[in-house]
């Protein structure tokens with residue numbers, strides 16, 4: 001996935017302010033509970049960051065439930081708290097430390113409370129985090145998600161455990177506890193082999209590891225059997241799928257290697273799955289063959305999330321992105337040539353070290369000219385351990401905030417314009433759930449990934465709720481920049 005990196009150079013100070021070093025180690029959760037006792041225990045997971053982290057949390061929840069734990073929404077009554085962390089944005093990282101601070105206080109009163117920090121901050125900090133926060137029982141990087149039960153067993157045997165070494169990701173042995181019963185994420189490749197100069201992901205998520213097409217298809221078949229209608233294939237750089245797999249396997253395409261395109265063909269016929277999405281794409285590898293497959297395969301949705309990061313070639317070079325803005329534009333043109341209505345979203349970073357006003361304006365121009373449906377924007381801020389963090393041409397906070405505001409203005413304007421095309425149209429919408437902010441509405445998504453709200457017009461409560469999981473033809477009556485309202489056509 002594509003992110004910008006933010007400041008955590010002050011991390012040790014933050015940590016020492018929240019968790020003063022203690023000479024005596026507090027007892028870890030040496031709760032060697034029998035499974036029956038565990039059945040009465042509750043877990044609470046807090047997830048920060050991207051879809052990959054959300055998918056990891058669902059797998060860890062599956063492991064915990066398999067161990068006998070039950071979920072609770074109340075952190076204050078949980079016996080096991082797991083923070084699945086993100087180090088991409090500074091605010092997400094700081095939030096973890098403040099949440100953790102509260103639980104550390106609870107642990108002083110209840111030494112049997114089990115505290116786990118997983119995800120990217122855990123990977124980055126490793127054992128240092130255990131030394132700094134001795135109340136923690138387990139610190140585990142993203143590559144160890146499937147080993148959670150093993151690691152907890154070591155904790156229950158009285159150890160403080162850090163699992164952050166580079167590891168081969170074991171195939172899922174436990175069913176994830178998924179938050180949705182309609183749409184599911186399916187990891188297809190872990191890690192990233194790119195070296196974008198602002199990005200910490202390769203350091204925390206390791207080298208690329210593709211799952212085999214057979215195991216992915218098995219998972220999709222099982223999701224279909226459970227009634228899921230939509231899947232999103234996930235990878236940090238999903239276009240790299242298959243390049244680490246040996247040639248000549250099942251589903252292999254041109255040259256005996258399997259690619260993302262081949263994988264789409266390989267799983268497309270699974271009955272019951274109506275929609276297939278994938279994210280995140282890298283412009284360097286986005287191929288004409290993939291575009292053709294998306295147009296050909298009816299279940300693959302016409303939505304493409306392709307981060308461009310900057311509209312200026314010199315900045316792209318400094319970011320080590322490996323493409324030019326011209327190549328990016330050609331990709332979008334080729335998509336729109338075959339799928340004129342395709343929805344295009346992207347990520348962009350402003351105020352990268354050394355970015356001039358003119359270079360920033362190239363990014364603004366790119367947004368204006370391409371007319372995206374959505375752009376996730378962020379101001380650059382250095383992440384320790386990345387090359388760009390060490391450069392001495394960092395820009396001031398004023399410049400960052402000014403450029404971000406100016407870019408956001410154009411992004412919103414363009415999204416509002418793009419949204420208007422839906423007004424009055426009939427759209428196929430997969431209804432996913434009740435709107436958590438308005439119980440009288442249901443919400444779902446178009447194939448282009450626009451959020452749509454549906455008002456109840458005359459159905460009984462149970463008939464209305466019965467629409468969840470259905471693909472409805474909705475007439476769009478209102479269009480806002482990032483969401484729509486519709487009625488049953």
Ligand code: SF4
Pocket residue numbers: 001002003192193194195196199200201202236237282
């Ligand atoms: S290094 Fe990998 S995950 Fe990070 S921005 Fe580049 S492609 Fe995306």
